[in-house]
Amino acid sequence: MTKAIYRVLTFSVLACAVCLAQTDDSQPAVTNVRAAAYPRVHGDLRVTFQFKAPNAQKVQLQPGGDDNGLGKGPIDMTRGADGTWTVTIPPAVPGFHYYWFLVDGATVNDPGSETFFGYGHETSGVDVPEKGADFYAAADVPHGDVRIHWYYAKTTAAWRRALVYTPPDYDRNPRARYPVLYLQHGAGEDERGWTSQGRANFILDNLIAARKAKPMIVVMEQGYATKPGPSPAAAPGAANAAFEQVVIGDLIPMIDATYRTIADRSHRAMAGLSMGGAQALQIALTHLDKFAWIGSFSAPLRANSDLKTSYNGAFADAAAFSKKVHLLWFGAGTAEERMHRPAMEMHEALEKAGIRNVFYESPGTSHEWQTWRRDLHEFAPLLFQ
Amino acid sequence: MTKAIYRVLTFSVLACAVCLAQTDDSQPAVTNVRAAAYPRVHGDLRVTFQFKAPNAQKVQLQPGGDDNGLGKGPIDMTRGADGTWTVTIPPAVPGFHYYWFLVDGATVNDPGSETFFGYGHETSGVDVPEKGADFYAAADVPHGDVRIHWYYAKTTAAWRRALVYTPPDYDRNPRARYPVLYLQHGAGEDERGWTSQGRANFILDNLIAARKAKPMIVVMEQGYATKPGPSPAAAPGAANAAFEQVVIGDLIPMIDATYRTIADRSHRAMAGLSMGGAQALQIALTHLDKFAWIGSFSAPLRANSDLKTSYNGAFADAAAFSKKVHLLWFGAGTAEERMHRPAMEMHEALEKAGIRNVFYESPGTSHEWQTWRRDLHEFAPLLFQ
Numbered sequence: 001m002t003k004a005i006y007r008v009l010t011f012s013v014l015a016c017a018v019c020l021a022q023t024d025d026s027q028p029a030v031t032n033v034r035a036a037a038y039p040r041v042h043g044d045l046r047v048t049f050q051f052k053a054p055n056a057q058k059v060q061l062q063p064g065g066d067d068n069g070l071g072k073g074p075i076d077m078t079r080g081a082d083g084t085w086t087v088t089i090p091p092a093v094p095g096f097h098y099y100w101f102l103v104d105g106a107t108v109n110d111p112g113s114e115t116f117f118g119y120g121h122e123t124s125g126v127d128v129p130e131k132g133a134d135f136y137a138a139a140d141v142p143h144g145d146v147r148i149h150w151y152y153a154k155t156t157a158a159w160r161r162a163l164v165y166t167p168p169d170y171d172r173n174p175r176a177r178y179p180v181l182y183l184q185h186g187a188g189e190d191e192r193g194w195t196s197q198g199r200a201n202f203i204l205d206n207l208i209a210a211r212k213a214k215p216m217i218v219v220m221e222q223g224y225a226t227k228p229g230p231s232p233a234a235a236p237g238a239a240n241a242a243f244e245q246v247v248i249g250d251l252i253p254m255i256d257a258t259y260r261t262i263a264d265r266s267h268r269a270m271a272g273l274s275m276g277g278a279q280a281l282q283i284a285l286t287h288l289d290k291f292a293w294i295g296s297f298s299a300p301l302r303a304n305s306d307l308k309t310s311y312n313g314a315f316a317d318a319a320a321f322s323k324k325v326h327l328l329w330f331g332a333g334t335a336e337e338r339m340h341r342p343a344m345e346m347h348e349a350l351e352k353a354g355i356r357n358v359f360y361e362s363p364g365t366s367h368e369w370q371t372w373r374r375d376l377h378e379f380a381p382l383l384f385q
Numbered sequence: 386m387t388k389a390i391y392r393v394l395t396f397s398v399l400a401c402a403v404c405l406a407q408t409d410d411s412q413p414a415v416t417n418v419r420a421a422a423y424p425r426v427h428g429d430l431r432v433t434f435q436f437k438a439p440n441a442q443k444v445q446l447q448p449g450g451d452d453n454g455l456g457k458g459p460i461d462m463t464r465g466a467d468g469t470w471t472v473t474i475p476p477a478v479p480g481f482h483y484y485w486f487l488v489d490g491a492t493v494n495d496p497g498s499e500t501f502f503g504y505g506h507e508t509s510g511v512d513v514p515e516k517g518a519d520f521y522a523a524a525d526v527p528h529g530d531v532r533i534h535w536y537y538a539k540t541t542a543a544w545r546r547a548l549v550y551t552p553p554d555y556d557r558n559p560r561a562r563y564p565v566l567y568l569q570h571g572a573g574e575d576e577r578g579w580t581s582q583g584r585a586n587f588i589l590d591n592l593i594a595a596r597k598a599k600p601m602i603v604v605m606e607q608g609y610a611t612k613p614g615p616s617p618a619a620a621p622g623a624a625n626a627a628f629e630q631v632v633i634g635d636l637i638p639m640i641d642a643t644y645r646t647i648a649d650r651s652h653r654a655m656a657g658l659s660m661g662g663a664q665a666l667q668i669a670l671t672h673l674d675k676f677a678w679i680g681s682f683s684a685p686l687r688a689n690s691d692l693k694t695s696y697n698g699a700f701a702d703a704a705a706f707s708k709k710v711h712l713l714w715f716g717a718g719t720a721e722e723r724m725h726r727p728a729m730e731m732h733e734a735l736e737k738a739g740i741r742n743v744f745y746e747s748p749g750t751s752h753e754w755q756t757w758r759r760d761l762h763e764f765a766p767l768l769f770q
Contacts (some may be wrong), residue, residue, distance in 0.1 A: 033506050034575075034609065052493035057440070106438035108493045115500045115507040121418050122500040122507065138535060138544050145549075147530040148580075159523050164530075171643065174559045190419075195533075224419065258556065303736060 016150070031096070031127045036112035039126050045091040047126060050103050051110060054083025057138025060102040061087050064073050064119060067337060067366040069093025069128070074102050093335075094130030096197050098123050116197050119188045125197065134206075135377050136199040141209035142168030149258070153250035155242060159230040160221070162251065163191050164259065165201050166206055167215035177260045177269035179384040180217045181293075182247065183376075184276025191222045194376075197369045203376050213380045219255055221247070223272070223279055246282050252290065254285070266326070269383050271295030273372045278302070285311035288324055293383050295329040297375040298339045298367055300346045307353050316355030328357040329379050333371035335364055358382070398685050416481070416512045421497035424511050426649025430476035432511060435513030436486050436495060439443070439468025445487040449503060452722060452751040454478025454513070459487050478720075479515030483508045483581050501582050510582065515755070519591075520762050521584040524592035527553035531586050534643070538635035540627055542613045545606070548576050549634065549644065552593055552600035562645045564652035564769040565602045565638045566678075567632065568761075569661025579761075582754045588761050598765045604640055606632070608661055612734050629668050637675065641734045651711070654768050656680030658757040663687070670696035673709055678768050680714040682760040683724045683752055685731040692738050713742040714764050718756035720749055743767070 026048060027042035038050040047070065049061050070092050077085035098118050101108045109115060115122035142173035147164040167178065183200065185193035194200040200218060207213035247270075256263040264355035270291050272280040277299025284291035307315040315321055328350075332343040340361070347359035360378050365371040411425035411433060423435040432455065445459035455477050456525050462470035483503045486493045494500060500507035532549040552563065568585065570578035579585040585603060592598035610627035632655075641648040655676050657665040662684025669676035692700040700706055713735075717728040725746070732744035745763050751754040 031500070035505065051491075053489070055442070055489040056491060060412060103488060103491055103493070104438070104440040106436075106441060106493070108488070108491070109500075109507070111492060111506045113507075115494075117418070120420065121496045122494070122498075140537065143535040145532040145534050147532045148586075149530050150528040152525065201533075259569055 021236070029126045030129075031114050031116075031125050032112050033114055037111070038112045040087075041092075041126070041128055045094065045128055047086050047128065047306075048086065048088040049077065049099075049101075049110070050084055050112070051077065051087050051103070051108070052082075052084045053103050055288070055383075056085070056103050058102075058104055058162060059085035060221045061089070062100050062107075064100070064123060065367060067335060067368075068097050068099070069095055069366065069368060069370070070099060071114070072320055073099075077101075091129045092126050093365060093366055093368075093370070094133070095245060095365060095373070096125055096127045098125050100124050114196075117188075117192055118197070119191045134205050134312060135375050138202050139206055139209075141205050143225050144168045144170065144201060146195050146348030151250070151258075153225070153246050153315040155227065155245040155250050156225050159190060159248070160250075162255075163195060163220040164218075164255070165195075166259065167217070167220035168205065169215060170217075170260070174260075176215075177262045178215055178217045179260050180219060180255060180259075180269070181380070181383060182219045182221070182251070182268070182270040182280075184221070184223050184270075184272030185278050185300075186272075186274035186276055187223075190224075191220045194218075194220045197374055198376065200373075200376055203373060205302050207377070207380055213385045216384060217255070217259055217261060219251065221251055223276055226334065236381045240279070240282070243279065244286075247283055248287060248290065265290055265292045267384060269293030269295065269327075271297065271329070271376075271379060272299070273297040273375070274299050274367065281311070288314060292325060293327045293329075294325060295327070295331070295375070295379045297331045297372050298333065298336060298343075299377075300330065300332075300339070300343045303342075307350075315350075315353065322354070322356040322362050327382055329360070329382065330357060331360040331362065331371065331375035331378065333362040333365035333367065334368040336371065338367075339367060402447060410585075414511045414513075416499050416501075416510050417497050418499055423497045424495065426475075426511070426513055430479065430513055431473050432482075432513065433471065433473040434462070434495070435469055435471050435497070436462065436488070436493070437467075437469045438488050440577055441468075441470070441488050442488075443489055443705040444470035446474070447485050447487050447492075449483030449485070449508060450752060451721060452482070452753075453482050454480055454483045454751065454753060454755070455484060455511070459482075460484075467736040472682050475483055477513045478750060478753075478755070479518070479597075480511050480750060480753055480758070481512045482753060483509055483510050485509050499581075501575055502573075502575045502702050503582070507733075521588050521758050522591070523587050524594075526590055528590050529553045529555065529586060529593075536635070536643075537641045538610070538631050540612065540630040540635050545631070545635075546576060547640075548580060548605040549640070550580075550589060550603035550605075551644065552602070553590065554600060555602075555645070559645075561600075562647045563600055563602045565604060565640060565644075565646050565654070566765070566768060567604050567606070567636075567653070567655040567665075568665050569606070569655075569657030571657075571659035571661055571683075572608075575609075576605045579603075579605045583758055583761065585761055587756075588758060589765060591716055592762070592765055598611070599769045601765075601769060602640070602644055603648060604636070606636055608657070608664055625664070625667070628664065632705060633672060633675065650677045652769060654678030654680065656682065656761075657684070658760070659684050659752065663728050666696070673699060677710060678712045678714075679710060680712070680716070680760070680764045681716065682716045682757050682764075683721060685715065685717075685724070685728045688727075688739050690700075691701075692735075692740070700735075700738065700740055707739070707741040711742065712767055714745070714767065715749065716756070716760035716763065717743040717749035718747040718752065720751040721756065722751075724752060 277296035
């Protein structure tokens with residue numbers, strides 16, 4: 001849809017303020033801060049944004065990313081008499097969408113929104129509900145705790161913060177031990193993404209309550225690591241290598257020493273989205289002594305991977321691989337232009353090579369959190385069975 | 386210090402860019418997002434802020450609150466050739482300070498800063514280090530977890546989020562039980578304030594490691610509650626009454642049922658800052674069957690309290706009160722214009738009436754988090770002894 005059409009819609013809505021007041025079924029977004037009236041989501045999933053800037057010459061809405069479910073930006077907003085700028089966009093794709101405002105070109109968050117760490121900084125976000133999808137709701141079921149856990153990593157010689165989901169019965173059942181899923185965020189995000197944007201804790205709560213997934217611990221860490229000393233800019237890939245060392249040398253031993261885990265490969269999974277999916281593939285496939293369950297959401301294997309040699313030859317013996325790896329799982333949204341087809345082709349190439357793997361398509365969603373929420377909801381029930 | 390002097394300083398700094406580059410001892414603030422170079426804190430506690438807004442006519446730094454340790458705002462920033470606006474302010478008071486930018490009058494957060502919930506929305510913040518004060522550092526000591534815990538409150542007929550600090554040995558010692566401190570934030574803040582801004586978890590970690598405080602659970606909830614049904618605007622005080630009911634009827638029973646607490650009044654404390662201090666006084670003093678330890682940071686008793694009748698007559702019998710209440714503790718910063726003298730006078734009036742109480746002055750700090758960090762550091766060691 002073109003910007004011109006957005007503008008026509010916007011003006012129509014403003015011109016029709018009286019009729020709107022009578023028929024308005026909009027609600028503040030669930031991602032708003034307490035008592036903020038805007039952004040508002042309408043029953044038909046149109047979204048109205050507001051920002052007060054009496055002295056600005058131009059205010060625009062900028063959805064985050066190229067294929068954001070809010071539409072392509074920047075989208076012009078219209079100035080009201082009191083200096084409040086407004087736009088109502090056409091029905092959005094359900095799910096969580098990053099956005100910000102451009103105020104005379106400057107990037108500005110919406111004070112009405114909670115902030116979410118994306119694009120390397122705190123960013124506004126709006127959650128557009130999906131009709132009938134209650135799998136990530138804070139439902140009336142037992143809830144696990146999400147623990148903010150600080151630990152010292154020798155690899156980086158620094159304190160790091162991990163988020164650790166413990167399932168609802170963890171504290172009531174002090175002798176039980178649990179399998180562990182290591183779950184990574186995407187580039188520009190951090191360890192808070194999977195719970196704040198992804199609602200991973202509620203997804204697990206609901207699956208566990210319905211007995212669709214085994215109770216498990218979920219560990220979410222920041223996918224960045226820098227060794228002390230000279231800048232890693234000098235050594236390409238050093239930052240990724242350092243993160244791999246953190247996971248293998250620091251994080252897993254700390255988790256197994258701190259929480260009641262079942263500390264073997266059959267009870268340890270790794271998954272992630274986008275950059276985190278690539279990290280999960282790299283780390284799990286090259287440490288099959290540590291992991292038996294692997295998930296990559298919106299991140300296929302490295303381009304032109306030679307199945308005989310890539311990932312330290314993990315795929316070289318297909319029969320041995322399929323016996324050793326209990327699950328290799330890929331997901332992609334059908335609206336992900338750069339991910340969907342490569343992921344599907346890779347799935348087929350792996351199948352042809354005798355490498356058993358699962359490919360899940362999220363209908364109508366792009367490189368965004370609704371794809372990854374659905375991925376987790378499909379992936380988690382298959383783990384540790 | 387006047388705005389004119391700020392401007393002179395700013396221009397001097399910019400004019401001296403070359404000499405600065407040679408002698409600059411500034412560091413990115415610890416409150417910055419990963420890799421953000423600004424704001425920067427200098428060795429002498431001057432702070433340099435930057436914001437990119439090429440098309441703005443005017444950009445200003447606005448410290449939060451009237452007596453913020455960054456100075457009085459708004460403080461004009463100076464445009465550089467590339468549209469980056471800069472200001473260096475004179476040495477700031479140590480501690481955490483809220484701030485934002487005014488871009489042609491519009492309120493805008495700093496993309497270089499993490500955000501902190503204050504003033505009812507996400508707000509930028511800068512932590513200026515205090516020389517020699519390591520009591521709130523993430524030190525090389527055992528760390529407790531901060532748990533994000535969701536629970537259903539009958540009072541509000543809604544799910545609520547509490548943060549629960551469990552001390553470092555909580556998971557290692559599954560039969561131990563612990564006393565509980567209920568610790569409330571100020572107006573406009575929420576349950577995240579005490580850990581994100583206040584670093585309460587690190588303060589407790591350090592005190593417990595040094596054996597200066599008893600290991601304890603700390604519960605941090607949002608001090609807002611609305612009953613279902615007609616808006617509380619119709620009934621003055623309804624919101625506060627609802628929060629009191631949440632604490633007594635929902636929160637305490639849930640905490641005692643979920644965590645390994647010692648569930649009696651001698652092992653239960655309540656404290657808070659500003660609005661949260663007033664709530665702690667109201668709730669604890671009128672429920673002395675539930676609490677034996679009370680702290681109010683930057684919040685004296687209600688003005689003109691009649692000691693015979695106020696707080697349901699809690700103070701009417703001074704001897705009985707002092708026997709029953711193991712600690713009544715008040716704190717205020719000496720730079721808090723509206724709090725320090727009233728708090729001191731109230732302390733003296735209570736002493737005169739035979740009501741034993743402690744009054745602590747935080748030197749040089751105002752109605753800000755450095756005062757409350759110090760309050761907690763002084764208060765917590767006295768609890769449960």
